[in-house]
């Protein structure tokens with residue numbers, strides 16, 4: 687199983703989560719590659735393996751600056767992603783009640799519109815909760831990878 691973690695971040699928290707997930711999940715049988723979204727475009731989804739979107743939220747519920755080009759390219763080119771399976775680990779802060787975790791939510795909605803199928807539920811870390819994001823990420827990542835393997839074994843990946 688190959689996992690591509692795509693990271694949208696402004697101040698590095700999502701990147702830390704991705705790095706910790708890579709450490710926890712990459713065991714030889716599962717190979718994990720972490721890519722910052724900077725300079726990626728929609729062609730990244732032609733890679734082998736499953737995708738894990740790990741992104742925070744900025745502005746008024748926007749994706750982070752380094753995720754904008756990828757997000758816009760997907761929205762403009764609208765590729766058929768029906769072969770893509772993905773998960774979403776979103777970061778946000780409930781203080782922003784109206785736009786809580788919209789970065790992950792927006793990616794999830796767009797990928798779904800393009801035919802990609804999500805594995806598991808979209809997760810929402812809350813910076814105001816006191817829960818360490820990297821701990822939540824690794825714990826969730828372990829259960830997510832189990833679901834991804836089940837999906838692959840069932841032949842729907």
Ligand SMILES: Cc1cc2nc3c(=O)[nH]c(=O)nc-3n(C[C@H](O)[C@H](O)[C@H](O)COP(=O)(O)O)c2cc1C
Nearest residue numbers: 695696697698699700742743747778779782786787
């Ligand atoms: C200027 C600013 C705007 C933000 N806007 C939102 C928002 O609209 N919704 C939300 O859920 N979180 C928002 N956040 C919280 C961040 O998404 C959260 O702190 C996250 O953990 C940061 O992760 P990063 O370091 O990977 O960028 C905002 C934070 C800042 C500093």
